Amino acid sequence: MGAEVKTMIRKGSSLRERLYLIEIFVGMATTFRHFLRNLLDNSKLYVRHYPEVEPEIPVRWRGRHRLTSHDDGTVKCVACFMCQTNCPANCIMIEAEERLDGKAEKMPKRFTIDLLECIYCGYCVEACPVDAIRMDSGIYSVTDNNRESFVLGIQELLETPGAFSEEDYKKGGA
Amino acid sequence: MSDMVKLFVNGVEVEVEAGKNLIDAVGAVGIEIPHLCYHPALGADGNCRMCLVGIEDGRPPLVPACKTPAQEGMKVLLDAEHIKKIQRDVMELELINHPIDCPVCDQAGECSLQDYYMDYDQRESRMTVAQVNKNKKMDFGCGVVHDQERCVLCGRCVRFCREITKTGELGIINRTDESRVNIFPGRPLENRYAVNVVDLCPVGAMTSSDFRFQQRVWFLKKSPGICHGCSKGCNITIDHNRQKYEDDIIYRLRPRLNQQVNGYFMCDEGRLSYKQQNENRVTQVLIDKSEASINDAIQSCLAKIENSSSPLILVSPNCSLEQLVAIKALADQIDAPISGYSDGYIKAGDGDDYLIQDDKSANRAGLNLLEIDTTKAKFEERLATADLLINFDNDLSLSYSDTELKEMLSDTVIIALSSQKNYLTDLANILIPLAAYSEYAGSLINCDNILQTFDKALSKNAPLDDAAIVAAKLGGPMKNATDIFCELQKLIPALSNTELQNIPAEGLNLNNSEASNVTA
Numbered sequence: 001m002g003a004e005v006k007t008m009i010r011k012g013s014s015l016r017e018r019l020y021l022i023e024i025f026v027g028m029a030t031t032f033r034h035f036l037r038n039l040l041d042n043s044k045l046y047v048r049h050y051p052e053v054e055p056e057i058p059v060r061w062r063g064r065h066r067l068t069s070h071d072d073g074t075v076k077c078v079a080c081f082m083c084q085t086n087c088p089a090n091c092i093m094i095e096a097e098e099r100l101d102g103k104a105e106k107m108p109k110r111f112t113i114d115l116l117e118c119i120y121c122g123y124c125v126e127a128c129p130v131d132a133i134r135m136d137s138g139i140y141s142v143t144d145n146n147r148e149s150f151v152l153g154i155q156e157l158l159e160t161p162g163a164f165s166e167e168d169y170k171k172g173g174a
Numbered sequence: 175m176s177d178m179v180k181l182f183v184n185g186v187e188v189e190v191e192a193g194k195n196l197i198d199a200v201g202a203v204g205i206e207i208p209h210l211c212y213h214p215a216l217g218a219d220g221n222c223r224m225c226l227v228g229i230e231d232g233r234p235p236l237v238p239a240c241k242t243p244a245q246e247g248m249k250v251l252l253d254a255e256h257i258k259k260i261q262r263d264v265m266e267l268e269l270i271n272h273p274i275d276c277p278v279c280d281q282a283g284e285c286s287l288q289d290y291y292m293d294y295d296q297r298e299s300r301m302t303v304a305q306v307n308k309n310k311k312m313d314f315g316c317g318v319v320h321d322q323e324r325c326v327l328c329g330r331c332v333r334f335c336r337e338i339t340k341t342g343e344l345g346i347i348n349r350t351d352e353s354r355v356n357i358f359p360g361r362p363l364e365n366r367y368a369v370n371v372v373d374l375c376p377v378g379a380m381t382s383s384d385f386r387f388q389q390r391v392w393f394l395k396k397s398p399g400i401c402h403g404c405s406k407g408c409n410i411t412i413d414h415n416r417q418k419y420e421d422d423i424i425y426r427l428r429p430r431l432n433q434q435v436n437g438y439f440m441c442d443e444g445r446l447s448y449k450q451q452n453e454n455r456v457t458q459v460l461i462d463k464s465e466a467s468i469n470d471a472i473q474s475c476l477a478k479i480e481n482s483s484s485p486l487i488l489v490s491p492n493c494s495l496e497q498l499v500a501i502k503a504l505a506d507q508i509d510a511p512i513s514g515y516s517d518g519y520i521k522a523g524d525g526d527d528y529l530i531q532d533d534k535s536a537n538r539a540g541l542n543l544l545e546i547d548t549t550k551a552k553f554e555e556r557l558a559t560a561d562l563l564i565n566f567d568n569d570l571s572l573s574y575s576d577t578e579l580k581e582m583l584s585d586t587v588i589i590a591l592s593s594q595k596n597y598l599t600d601l602a603n604i605l606i607p608l609a610a611y612s613e614y615a616g617s618l619i620n621c622d623n624i625l626q627t628f629d630k631a632l633s634k635n636a637p638l639d640d641a642a643i644v645a646a647k648l649g650g651p652m653k654n655a656t657d658i659f660c661e662l663q664k665l666i667p668a669l670s671n672t673e674l675q676n677i678p679a680e681g682l683n684l685n686n687s688e689a690s691n692v693t694a
Contacts, residue, residue, distance in 0.1 A: 078277055078278050079278070079387070080277030080278055080390075081390045081393075082277060085390065085392065085393075090418060093417065093418055093419075096387040096388070097387060098386070098387060104278060105275070105278045105310065105311070106278040106387050129277050130277075
């Protein structure tokens with residue numbers, strides 16, 4: 001075994017450090033310096049006032065999923081199961097049926113994403129051949145207090161709007 | 175074993191069977207020659223040109239492999255540049271008007287065009303003009319839906335209807351790029367084997383309306399099985415899948431090659447018989463119509479058997495040999511007569527001279543082998559004196575009308591062990607669910623006296639016992655598979671020197687063996 005050995009120098013063994021109290025006050029001084037600075041001028045504060053101030057989400061951010069629709073509001077998805085096949089978390093469940101409006105041959109009867117199992121990898125978006133599933137809703141916080149509400153059905157997915165213009169989304173590299 | 179000849183493929187010597195064409199002969203040793211129109215059951219047609227191979231020093235130097243018999247010393251070229259170019263060119267021609275709608279095509283995943291594109295083509299289309307639009311959805315009848323755009327005009331479906339069913343409903347009409355597979359106006363497919371064209375179609379041009387859009391094929395687990403739809407016992411592939419949070423169910427049945435039994439095909443009725451495995455199943459143990467646990471039900475059955483002065487056991491002709499042995503042993507143990515009366519399973523005149531049989535039960539030959547009485551007179555005579563009927567999955571409502579059954583069984587206690595709901599399960603005092611044939615392993619003897627074995631295909635979320643296990647729980651002496659097989663070995667001399675796993679995959683023909691006199 002030729003593992004490289006790196007010897008770490010153990011700190012805290014000098015007399016001053018072993019006296020303990022001196023180092024405590026040095027540390028407290030640093031803390032109080034920050035405290036006073038922020039008290040007098042909080043414009044230089046390093047934290048964001050979340051949730052009052054929300055972060056800016058970049059276009060390529062993988063947020064909660066949505067299903068896109070044609071101009072007339074009908075679902076774009078053709079139920080090809082590519083996203084379900086590609087999903088490493090196995091969180092997409094689709095049931096297909098015949099489509100009769102002439103836009104495609106096939107459409108989803110049921111399209112369910114279990115957000116508790118989703119790992120937000122975006123493979124479904126990459127796999128989709130018709131740009132029917134996107135993660136551009138800008139929703140980064142998915143919270144609730146019961147399991148059922150994390151299972152999104154086709155209606156919820158279709159009703160989720162995109163957060164960006166079509167132009168920005170395309171520019172984002174999708 | 176037929177004669178072998180030695181020939182060279184890409185300069186490597188291989189030994190193949192003589193008399194076969196190059197595709198089959200070379201295919202048997204694992205070298206694939208791409209082909210679209212050739213199918214071993216339909217013979218060579220030579221229209222797709224995908225199987226063109228080079229013959230070094232041959233005259234002609236280029237031959238269709240499907241029409242060329244393997245000969246001694248032949249030097250076959252498969253990977254030469256000019257052969258690869260032919261394959262690419264054929265693929266390019268096939269794909270000119272192909273819609274490439276693989277995402278919504280049911281064939282995707284088992285499509286020759288997809289496979290050959292990946293293996294032999296892998297090039298961008300050079301087409302710049304618009305594709306020819308054809309009819310995307312034509313109902314050909316018998317549950318066959320045709321998509322003309324996907325069709326490669328190999329003519330397999332046309333040849334199937336002409337050569338196998340001899341009904342000739344399909345034809346290729348018009349010439350050149352106007353060619354389409356079509357039916358005669360107003361005369362759809364009308365034969366009982368029509369859905370086989372869906373399996374035969376190398377691309378997604380023929381789809382089954384029953385399976386259409388149900389599942390992508392790469393999700394399906396493919397398990398071998400034996401169709402229990404009639405006494406032919408066609409070999410099938412059971413395509414099943416357990417979707418997330420759901421149960422393992424069958425999505426389709428497909429024929430599996432067995433030259434001794436069914437060849438490459440199966441009937442449409444058998445193909446749809448999977449629905450009985452999915453629907454209308456008995457799942458809940460009932461004692462006097464109220465839910466109970468299996469143990470309570472067994473205890474209550476044992477008490478009923480104990481108290482009965484003259485019990486009668488009825489078995490289904492669909493039971494496997496193993497189950498019949500176990501049930502018969504139980505009958506001997508409790509000293510009950512056993513009947514296999516099931517005339518209702520026979521639909522006289524329904525069979526044909528190809529695969530479909532009159533007898534819609536899978537193992538009547540097994541009943542005869544075990545000398546279980548199947549006559550109506552004896553069954554009725556015994557039932558008249560019986561005070562307890564233990565029915566192992568025999569659907570009596572096929573043999574009698576509901577009113578007749580009610581009258582006959584009015585003063586009889588009924589223990590029904592059933593996989594399917596029927597009128598008898600409604601009447602039953604104790605109802606115990608049984609596994610269906612895709613959920614247990616066993617063996618059957620078909621109408622031609624061929625013994626075939628099958629394995630368990632499905633694993634249900636809540637597995638049910640099969641009839642042999644229930645028979646053992648009811649006090650039968652055959653407690654495990656080894657006991658049962660020993661008993662079978664005594665009954666069938668052909669099995670005496672074999673192990674269960676050594677029974678050949680294509681079945682054991684009991685007529686050929688020295689035990690040709692086993693069936694009474």
